[in-house]
Amino acid sequence: MRKILIVGAGQSGLQLALGLQTKGYEVTVMSNRTADEIRGGRVMSTQCMFHTALQHERDLEINFWENQAPRIQGLGVSVAAPDSSRAIDWLGRLDGHAQSVDQRVKMAGWMETFAQRGGQLVIHGAAVSDLDFFARTYDLVLVSAGKGELVSMFARDAERSPYDTPQRALAVSYVTGLGPRPEHPDTEAVRCNLVPGVGELFVMPSLTTSGRCDILFWEGVPGGPLDVFQEIRDPAEHLATTLALMEKYTPWEYARATKVELTDAGGTLAGRYAPTVRKPVGRLPGGGAVLGVADVVVANDPITGQGSNSASKCAASYLASIVEHGDRPFDEEWMQAAFDRYWQTAQHVTKWTNAMLAPPPEHVLQLIGAGGELPPVRDRFANGFNNPTDFEDWFYDPEKAAAYLASVTPA
Template structure:
């Protein structure tokens, strides 16, 4: 029985651990927090997972909250004019619904399931020196903890990393009391409001520790008016500022969220990080090798809501590579091949995310404008969140975009 250590108990680490466990591997997961500490702690993300990623959970039969979480069938986009009125708005229909389950709910539940199924759960904050010891006792060590000292084991890939500094300041509130959107009263929908040159707001239906909720998520250009949360420690002040900015920049979204209240005292989050792609193989001080997982090696800005989706797809890809390896060595060449297999998908997410962080070129403005007039364009844009590789066919290149739009008349 092959022994595998996974450091990190997030979407990718636990999904991979449960998948390997299902196939008879001896798996250890190392987490710096217990399931209860996660469940009763602060929110960690805004996760909105689309159909491909959700299917990976269904395949492993770990989609425990699918019947409880809101089924998001539509994705709306609006663009604010200089006077803060709505210049463009459209509502795309998803071919398969999306869902958002608070990671405090999901990761705590998955950790408990992993332990109940016989997995070894080690509650310990790992340093590189700890991994030196552990690496000698395992066939493979994977690092799936995207923050902290261990990330420094993996060198930045300058050819694949477009930025060296954060491109957005992030602020999140989990709330109750958001009214249904008037454009989609009959179906759950996620909405993105764009304020050119200022930032973006996302409103995402979700399941949290207290039940159904909505996630309010501002992405502000650093140094701009939405970069206004770093000094706030009180959760109520955090929410109040979010709502003030909604009232000023996206009043149509504020109108339905003006009575919002936090779901719990841990329901806020603020921060920023630089989007970075790293080399997949890390070398420990003692010479051992470790493989980076998900946002350890491909960390994109959340502007395209791809974090948990990419993590799920990385876990599924790595699971396939590990199973196919059989009894072979997990050497550096295999690690690079496993990452390259994942990168074939992840590169589309990175390209799209980086494009959305930059000021939109003229042809993208034409696409967004067309989506406001033609339902087919709105639907295709919405479904790109599920499969970003489709954007290669019609969104990135001006000639392809114009050819697609001309076909539609």
């Protein structure tokens, strides 16, 4: 039986571990926190998973919360005008529903399931020196812990990383008491509110430790009026600041948020990081090699909501590469090939995300504006969150965008 070590207990690491278990591998997961510590800790992300990523969980029969989490049927786009009214406002319909489950719920549950199924769970914060030893005792070591010392083993890929500084300041609040959007009161949807030159507010229904909630997520241009959360430590002040900014910049969202409360004391998060693609093979001092997973090697800004989706897709791709490799050595050549296979889809996420961080060109403004009048445009944009590869055919190039608009505009 082949022995595999996965360092990190997030979406990618645990999904891959649970998948390998079903294929008969002897799997060890190393986490710096217990399931109870994760469940009782601070929120970690703003995950919203679309159809393809959710299907990977269904395929492994680890979609434990599908019947509890809100079923997200649409994705709305609003663009603020200078007077804080809405210059653009529409809702695209998803072909398959999306869902968001607080990672405190999911990762704690998956860790316990992994252990119950016979997996070895080691609670220990790994250092590079630890991996030097483990690389000699396991057939394959994968690093899926996206922060800290271990990431430094993976060199930045400058050619694929156009930004070397954070492009947004991030601030998250998990809340209860949010009212429905009056335009579509019966439709669960992710709402993308764009404030030109200032940043973006995302609002999404989710499932947390105490049940149904909503996530309020500001992405602020660094140095701008939304970049005010870095020194805030008090959760109540964090929420009050979030709401004050909503009242000023997105009053249509604030109108349904006047009675919200934080889900719990750990329901806020703030930070920033530079979007980065890294080389997939980490070389150890003793000569061994480890393979980077998900946001260890492809870390995109969350502006396009792709983090957990990419992590799921990476885990599924790596699972297939490992199983197909059989009993042959997991050498550096195989590691590079496994990453290259994942990059075939990941590259489209990176291209789209980096494009959305920049001021939109004229043809993109025309496409977003056309969504208000043309259902095919808004629906296609919404479903691009599930399949970002589709943007290649109509979104980036002005001529392709014009041809697409002509094809869906009534004569």
